[in-house]
Amino acid sequence: MSYLLYPNLFKPLKIKDMILKNRIMSAPNMLFHTVDGRPTQYYIGYLEHKARGGAGLVTLGEIAVCDGGSHTPAMEWTRDNLPLLAEMSAVIHEHGAAACVELTHGGMRARPEFNTVPIKGPVAGVSEQGYPVEAMDKEDMDSIASAFADAAEYWYGAGFDAVLVHAAHGWLFSQFLSPLTNTRSDEYGGSLENRMRFPLLILKRIRERVGPERVVMIRLSGSERHPQGFTVDDMITFLERAQEYVDLAEISAEGMTNFFATTFIPLAQNLDLAAAIKKSARIKIPVFTVGSILYPEQAEEIIASGKADGVSMSRALIADPYLPKKAGAGRSDEITPCLRCLHCTDSDNKNRHFVCSVNPLIGREARLGFADNIGRANFRKKVLIIGGGPAGMQAAVTAGLRGHEVILCEQTGELGGLLKFADYDSLKHDLRRFKEYLIRRVESLNIKVMLNTKAGKETVGKFRPDCIIVAAGSAPIVPRSIKGIDNAYHAAEVYTRSGILRGERVVMIGGGLVGIEVGLHLANLGKKVTVLEKLADYARDAMFVYRGGLEVKIKELGLEIITGARCLEVTAGGVRYEKGGREEFAAGDVVLYAVGMQSNEEVYWDLYDQAPYVAAVGDCKKTGNIAGAIHSGYFAALDIGML
Numbered sequence: 001m002s003y004l005l006y007p008n009l010f011k012p013l014k015i016k017d018m019i020l021k022n023r024i025m026s027a028p029n030m031l032f033h034t035v036d037g038r039p040t041q042y043y044i045g046y047l048e049h050k051a052r053g054g055a056g057l058v059t060l061g062e063i064a065v066c067d068g069g070s071h072t073p074a075m076e077w078t079r080d081n082l083p084l085l086a087e088m089s090a091v092i093h094e095h096g097a098a099a100c101v102e103l104t105h106g107g108m109r110a111r112p113e114f115n116t117v118p119i120k121g122p123v124a125g126v127s128e129q130g131y132p133v134e135a136m137d138k139e140d141m142d143s144i145a146s147a148f149a150d151a152a153e154y155w156y157g158a159g160f161d162a163v164l165v166h167a168a169h170g171w172l173f174s175q176f177l178s179p180l181t182n183t184r185s186d187e188y189g190g191s192l193e194n195r196m197r198f199p200l201l202i203l204k205r206i207r208e209r210v211g212p213e214r215v216v217m218i219r220l221s222g223s224e225r226h227p228q229g230f231t232v233d234d235m236i237t238f239l240e241r242a243q244e245y246v247d248l249a250e251i252s253a254e255g256m257t258n259f260f261a262t263t264f265i266p267l268a269q270n271l272d273l274a275a276a277i278k279k280s281a282r283i284k285i286p287v288f289t290v291g292s293i294l295y296p297e298q299a300e301e302i303i304a305s306g307k308a309d310g311v312s313m314s315r316a317l318i319a320d321p322y323l324p325k326k327a328g329a330g331r332s333d334e335i336t337p338c339l340r341c342l343h344c345t346d347s348d349n350k351n352r353h354f355v356c357s358v359n360p361l362i363g364r365e366a367r368l369g370f371a372d373n374i375g376r377a378n379f380r381k382k383v384l385i386i387g388g389g390p391a392g393m394q395a396a397v398t399a400g401l402r403g404h405e406v407i408l409c410e411q412t413g414e415l416g417g418l419l420k421f422a423d424y425d426s427l428k429h430d431l432r433r434f435k436e437y438l439i440r441r442v443e444s445l446n447i448k449v450m451l452n453t454k455a456g457k458e459t460v461g462k463f464r465p466d467c468i469i470v471a472a473g474s475a476p477i478v479p480r481s482i483k484g485i486d487n488a489y490h491a492a493e494v495y496t497r498s499g500i501l502r503g504e505r506v507v508m509i510g511g512g513l514v515g516i517e518v519g520l521h522l523a524n525l526g527k528k529v530t531v532l533e534k535l536a537d538y539a540r541d542a543m544f545v546y547r548g549g550l551e552v553k554i555k556e557l558g559l560e561i562i563t564g565a566r567c568l569e570v571t572a573g574g575v576r577y578e579k580g581g582r583e584e585f586a587a588g589d590v591v592l593y594a595v596g597m598q599s600n601e602e603v604y605w606d607l608y609d610q611a612p613y614v615a616a617v618g619d620c621k622k623t624g625n626i627a628g629a630i631h632s633g634y635f636a637a638l639d640i641g642m643l
Helices: 041-052 082-093 138-157 172-177 197-210 232-242 271-279 296-304 315-319 323-328 343-349 390-401 417-423 429-444 457-463 513-524 544-557 602-607 626-638
Strands: 013-015 018-020 024-026 057-064 098-104 132-135 162-167 215-221 248-252 287-290 310-313 382-386 405-409 447-450 467-470 474-476 505-509 528-533 560-563 566-571 574-579 582-587 590-593 597-599 613-616
Touching: 018 098, 041 057, 041 082, 057 162, 082 098, 082 138, 098 138, 138 162, 138 197, 162 172, 162 197, 172 197, 172 232, 197 215, 197 232, 215 232, 232 271, 248 271, 271 287, 296 310, 310 315, 315 323, 343 544, 382 390, 382 457, 390 405, 390 417, 390 429, 390 447, 390 467, 390 626, 417 429, 429 447, 457 602, 467 602, 467 626, 505 513, 505 574, 505 582, 513 528, 513 544, 513 590, 602 613
Parallel strands: 024 057, 024 310, 057 098, 098 162, 162 215, 215 248, 248 287, 287 310, 382 405, 382 467, 405 447, 467 613, 505 528, 505 590, 528 560
Antiparallel strands: 013 018, 474 597, 566 574, 574 582
């Protein structure tokens, strides 16, 4: 009798002498914590967290093989650093996972600030970032191929079980394989046979160096998804040749929105490519798929249907490293869902500490410990939480797990706060799943929930709590400077007052992230939406990578955005506004506004002295996004009972 709910996902896989205990690969991703070329304890703890959570294979991301190939601060794989780097494989092995390292070369997308030699690619030119690129010659190619082999040999010596050659996402391999970027006229350009000559040389050099028994894997883009780019048939031809040297292929795709997919993209966006490659009789090695694989049920179906031999998860295991263990134990309802908000990627790109919106501990294991062991509080306290939005629910869950007596008061008839809109938004499926998860976690713990209860001093007097956490949220700012604004509705009202969506034309006053995303929802329903933003750019609160996905969806749905528009008056037929010194008119059957939120701080000021510990969290403390709500709620509850 099998005890596994997901028998295909948790079936071991043997590749040469490496045994994966399940079919879940923790994909290489974007945490690059190094100081003077050495990994920090944050970095090591982060990798251990993935292994401790139950992934079968944990991959250290993007190690540049040589000077000239770095696009991030380089991890210096020197003899002096070997003991510290070996610790990275050791912490992975301690939890029963196999350890892998991803080897990469940025080619023409390497960054001058991280290299001391000129940047080189398939052809000479100017990079996307505006710096000069030289064309590689045969000597360069030979040197780089040897560098890949040197790196593979080194990292096996550091205790890693496998190397993953990064042949995707616009780096060196893709640059040579792509007819869009490789316009050489010699034997390394032109036909597919020529374009894959150098990539195959690299793989052959690695195999010759490490021998036949070592596990070598490849991360490959299955298609450029471009009319003039390489196709999945091209990649089948390439992989048919490459499998002489590699033992497993992880299939992704070119294009940032395919490997950094936002919530607007369907799940498993690259599965069609992996399935086509897996289906080909010419491919004999295991094929994994990567890209928005977020749930064990989804992963099980992929493997059971024969579309792939395994799954590679990145952000799903950032949101919850314990996804594998929870799934294997039949506790999938406790898995923290990923929002695909890309806050992780964007925070790291800004050289800040790595941040996940829904997992406050990720990347902080060295300081705070592991998420499965936050521990019981030193002293059990009675905790009153005011507000059942995301910050309040997270505070309640954390306090409950810490062993406190928790009372949660919510003035409306249901939990969710501002996240309740996700029940009705046609695009925010990931956020709806997260809201439902938080409610389930509250209901699963011994938390007293009091709905339709507006808490104040009377409530405090009744329960006499030791601690109060105020999560009273925020309220919309009404732009009173605009004449006739009372004839408009706040953007959130479209979710609860369907009758206001009369006609087909909508004008949105305010082009911040809320205005744009509500506009996208309405456009997805078939409305013609015009967004008026007074600043010179829209969605300024959206960070770089997420914004890329946002722009794709804006174009797809035909959202009209007018920047530099100062709104003057809301009329029966639309909005008068001024742009460039001229008065214009945007016609609309309904006018909405989203110009910001203001904190509901009155409750905090009323109660700040009513208990030994009082904290404001979420929008009540500072208006912001879901990350601010979850993190502030978590840490406020974590501090309770320390003394």
